[in-house]
Every structure is written in structure tokens, then in C-alpha cells.
Amino acid sequence: HVRSFLEWRTRTRGRPLPPGPRPWPIIGNLFDLPRFKPWHKCLAFTEKYGSVVYLQVLGKPIIIVGDPDVANELLNRRSANTADRPRNPVVELSGQEVNFAVLPYGEWWRRHRRAFWHHFNPGVISRYLSIQREGAHKFLASVLTSPYGMKTNIYFTFQSVILKIVYGIDVVDASDSRLAIASAALECISQATPGHFAVELLPFLRHVPAWFPGAGFQKELAMSKIANYRLKNDLFHEIKVAFDRGEHRPCVAANMLVRAQESTLSFDEEEVIKHICVIAVEGSADTTGHTLEAFCLAMALYPNVQKKAQAELDQVVGPDRLPDHTDSNSLVYINAIVKEALRWHVVLPQGIPHRTIEDDELNGYFIPRGTTVMANVWAFLHDPQAYENPFDFFPERFIRDGGIDPNVRDPTDFMFGFGRRICPGRHFAIPSLFINIASLLHVFDISLPLDDNGHPISIEYQESHGLTRSGHIHMYCYIFDFLTERTLL
Numbered sequence: 001h002v003r004s005f006l007e008w009r010t011r012t013r014g015r016p017l018p019p020g021p022r023p024w025p026i027i028g029n030l031f032d033l034p035r036f037k038p039w040h041k042c043l044a045f046t047e048k049y050g051s052v053v054y055l056q057v058l059g060k061p062i063i064i065v066g067d068p069d070v071a072n073e074l075l076n077r078r079s080a081n082t083a084d085r086p087r088n089p090v091v092e093l094s095g096q097e098v099n100f101a102v103l104p105y106g107e108w109w110r111r112h113r114r115a116f117w118h119h120f121n122p123g124v125i126s127r128y129l130s131i132q133r134e135g136a137h138k139f140l141a142s143v144l145t146s147p148y149g150m151k152t153n154i155y156f157t158f159q160s161v162i163l164k165i166v167y168g169i170d171v172v173d174a175s176d177s178r179l180a181i182a183s184a185a186l187e188c189i190s191q192a193t194p195g196h197f198a199v200e201l202l203p204f205l206r207h208v209p210a211w212f213p214g215a216g217f218q219k220e221l222a223m224s225k226i227a228n229y230r231l232k233n234d235l236f237h238e239i240k241v242a243f244d245r246g247e248h249r250p251c252v253a254a255n256m257l258v259r260a261q262e263s264t265l266s267f268d269e270e271e272v273i274k275h276i277c278v279i280a281v282e283g284s285a286d287t288t289g290h291t292l293e294a295f296c297l298a299m300a301l302y303p304n305v306q307k308k309a310q311a312e313l314d315q316v317v318g319p320d321r322l323p324d325h326t327d328s329n330s331l332v333y334i335n336a337i338v339k340e341a342l343r344w345h346v347v348l349p350q351g352i353p354h355r356t357i358e359d360d361e362l363n364g365y366f367i368p369r370g371t372t373v374m375a376n377v378w379a380f381l382h383d384p385q386a387y388e389n390p391f392d393f394f395p396e397r398f399i400r401d402g403g404i405d406p407n408v409r410d411p412t413d414f415m416f417g418f419g420r421r422i423c424p425g426r427h428f429a430i431p432s433l434f435i436n437i438a439s440l441l442h443v444f445d446i447s448l449p450l451d452d453n454g455h456p457i458s459i460e461y462q463e464s465h466g467l468t469r470s471g472h473i474h475m476y477c478y479i480f481d482f483l484t485e486r487t488l489l
């Protein structure tokens with residue numbers, strides 16, 4: 001004890017830890033962070049203690065960053081020291097090591113990141129725009145034939161587009177077994193999100209057999225492992241067999257195989273290729289899907305926004321064709337809607353946690369190595385100082401003199417994360433949202449559902465219904481019952 005006290009004194013050099021709620025012995029602040037919408041509680045902590053709040057859970061340090069400038073300093077400028085991820089036994093137990101978003105900072109992560117960036121940097125995204133556009137057209141057709149299955153339509157669209165880009169797979173309809181493989185893995189991600197299992201706090205629980213009372217989580221994690229394994233191997237196997245037959249499907253996996261063949265394909269190289277494909281599927285479908293769901297809800301709640309967007313589409317695109325990515329510069333209001341949808345419903349309200357590598361100092365406070373860093377992105381994007389009436393859906397806030405106003409806080413500067421770990425799929429996500437939003441509004445009206453007497457049923461936006469672990473929307477299907485075909489001019 002004396003030794004660790006002296007070591008601590010040497011490391012801190014008298015600098016205090018940041019302020020925060022008083023911890024309990026042993027468990028620390030375990031019960032200070034609720035499972036349901038923790039970002040609200042984090043905002044309350046920021047208001048009470050300041051822009052950096054310190055907590056510890058079972059001896060593990062955590063800081064909550066409640067100010068965009070501090071997030072910028074710590075997570076962008078000092079990214080070399082904050083690009084690690086917290087360790088978590090659930091990652092291995094649920095087979096999520098296939099997803100490089102959870103890998104620790106280091107050479108293995110860097111190899112994945114480099115390979116991924118090669119296929120998703122802004123210079124190459126134009127290759128995928130025609131697939132995104134075709135996907136949007138199929139989306140419209142699916143909405144027309146089954147407006148009652150809107151949620152299914154949305155996820156079918158995003159998943160089939162990414163499966164085409166990554167594996168060259170043409171998904172014909174929702175019964176395609178390859179789609180089921182991707183969906184199962186995505187479902188498991190939301191079920192097995194780290195942060196909700198007792199085994200994370202009490203690692204010995206991993207040795208308790210699944211049949212033991214209270215150890216049902218073992219089964220849940222094992223199912224996730226199988227789903228991730230199938231996504232990683234089954235879809236890759238299909239493309240690899242085709243590739244070995246000399247059939248070259250233009251897709252990310254085949255391009256990577258061609259590049260790897262210039263040398264011979266080692267086990268590690270094959271693993272990286274498989275993982276890049278997995279993360280593209282896992283990282284893209286739900287994030288963009290949830291944003292599109294939120295957008296649809298906003299259109300039902302804010303009919304004037306919808307009308308204004310449609311007027312812009314009528315003027316720029318006209319009645320004889322569908323919108324294209326090349327219309328983007330002229331569709332300022334649609335671009336503002338994309339930004340507002342991302343801001344209004346923040347898909348990852350606290351991003352993905354980072355972790356510090358070395359001891360550091362921030363605003364005079366000591367930040368120990370191994371500290372988990374969580375930025376309250378939701379609070380940055382609902383700050384009334386930056387956005388008047390932040391809970392309203394109001395795309396006009398981003399527009400000035402007929403263009404996007406550079407002086408308004410841009411949600412995309414925060415909601416894709418920070419520094420070396422910033423979302424490398426962001427250049428793909430924005431055009432994907434743009435084309436689907438513009439196409440849907442050009443062709444359909446979205447309105448509130450009607451009751452049996454034909455009166456609109458009033459619905460309120462609630463950012464989460466307490467049913468998912470990461471704050472996503474999983475409701476609203478019923479509001480989509482009332483998509484109607486739009487009569488173009």
C-alpha cells in the first residue's frame with residue numbers, strides 16, 4: 001500500500017483528479033450511471049461538476065467530456081494518447097473481435113484501418129454511388145409494394161447495398177439467406193453491446209456454465225459468437241470460391257484478394273480481408289438505417305419541412321426523373337435535412353468510448369493512463385447555445401444566404417467520433433443518406449397514422465424507448481403505414 005501510494009504521488013505530482021460524484025467503497029460510481037439514456041445523467045454531471053467529470057467503477061477510471069472544445073483537445077489533438085479502446089471480456093466472448101472498431105490501438109488495428117480506408121476514402125467513394133442510387137430506386141419500389149413494412153424496407157436497402165459493394169452479392173428479396181446471415185450478426189451486436197453484462201465487472205463469471213442460474217448471458221454471448229463467425233466466414237467463402245474459379249466480381253473482397261495475390265495470401269491477410277468485409281456490413285447498415293428511420297418520423301411530425309423539401313426537389317429535379325448525387329450542390333435544403341436528422345436523433349449518443357494510453361494532464365487535472373473517455377456527443381448536439389430549440393426538427397438552422405452556414409456547429413464534426421478512431425465510413429454514409437432521403441421525398445408523402453375515424457394519431461418523438469441498449473430507435477413502424485404516393489407536377 002505504501003509503495004502504491006508513493007507511486008501514485010509520483011505520477012500525479014500533486015495534481016487532483018477531475019471532480020465528480022463521490023464514489024462508494026469498492027464499487028465506486030457503479031450505480032451513478034443509469035443504463036437507460038445515460039447521456040442525460042452525464043449532462044447533469046457536466047452541469048454540476050464541469051466539462052470533465054471523473055468517475056470510477058470497480059477501480060476503473062472513466063471521464064465524461066461535456067464540452068466540444070475539450071473533446072476536440074483530448075480526442076482530436078491528443079489522439080495519439082486517446083485512440084485506445086477499453087478492454088472488455090464481452091468482446092471475445094461474443095466473437096466481436098471480428099469488428100475492428102473494438103480492437104485495442106496497435107499494429108493489428110492499424111492494418112485493418114489502413115485496409116478499410118483504402119476502400120472507403122473520399123477518393124474512391126464515387127465507385128459506389130451508382131450502387132447506392134440503384135439501392136435507393138429499389139427502396140422506392142419496395143415502399144410502393146409494401147408501405148406497411150417500412151422498417152424492413154429500410155434495413156433491406158442498406159444491407160443489400162453494402163453486401164453488393166463488399167461481396168458483389170445481388171440480393172433479390174428479403175428471403176435471401178445471405179441477408180439473414182448479416183441480419184443475425186447485426187441483431188447480436190445490439191443484444192451483446194458491451195456495458196451490460198455482469199461478467200464485465202466480475203470476470204470470473206465467464207467460467208460459470210450456461211445452465212447455472214443467472215448465467216443465461218453465456219447463451220446470449222455464444223449465439224452472438226456463432227452469428228459473427230457465420231458472417232465472417234460464410235459470405236467470404238462464397239466470394240473466395242468464385243474468385244478461385246477465376247470469376248472476378250467487382251467488389252471490395254475481390255479487389256483485396258487480387259492485391260493480396262500479388263504476394264501469396266497469408267492467414268493474417270485473409271483474416272484482415274474477412275474482417276474488413278464484416279465491419280463494412282456491421283458498421284453501416286444500422287447506423288444509416290436508424291438515421292433514416294428518425295428522418296421518416298421527423299417528416300411525419302414536421303409536414304412543413306417536408307413540403308419545403310419537396311418544393312426544392314420539384315424545382316431542381318422536376319417531375320421527369322429521380323434525384324441523383326450530382327444534384328447535391330443544388331439541393332441545399334435536403335442537405336440541411338440530412339444534417340438535422342443526424343443531429344436530432346444521434347445514433348451513438350456517446351460515440352464509442354476511447355481509452356488513454358499514458359498519464360496525461362487536462363486543465364490542471366490528472367488523467368491516469370487506462371482512463372475510459374466518453375464524449376457526450378448527444379449533449380453537444382442538443383446544446384441550446386449552439387442550436388435554438390434543440391429538440392425541434394428545424395433544418396433552416398443550417399442555412400444562411402441560400403447555402404449551408406459554416407458558422408453553425410456541424411453535427412458531422414462530432415457524431416462520427418474523433419481523432420485516429422473517427423468513423424472511416426463517414427464519406428460513404430452521407431451520400432447514402434442523401435440519395436435515400438431525396439428519392440423518398442421526391443416520390444412519397446409521409447404523414448401521421450390515422451385512427452379508425454380517419455383522424456391523425458398524435459405521436460411524440462422519444463429518442464429511445466428503453467428497449468435497446470445503445471439508444472437506438474426501434475419503434476415507429478406504425479407511423480410508416482401512411483406513406484402515400486406523391487403526385488408529381
Ligand code: HEM
Nearest residue numbers: 101280283284287288351352416417418421422423425429
Ligand atoms: C450515420 C452513419 C454512421 C455513424 C453515425 C457512425 C458513427 C461512428 C462512430 C461514432 C464511431 C466511433 C468513432 C470513435 O471511436 O471516435 C464509428 C466507428 C466506425 N465506423 Fe461508423 N458511423 C456511421 C456509418 C458508418 C459506415 C457507413 C461504415 C462503413 C462503411 C462505418 C464504419 C465504421 C468503422 C470501421 C468504425 C471503426 C473505426 C475504428 O475503431 O478505427 N460507419 N462510427
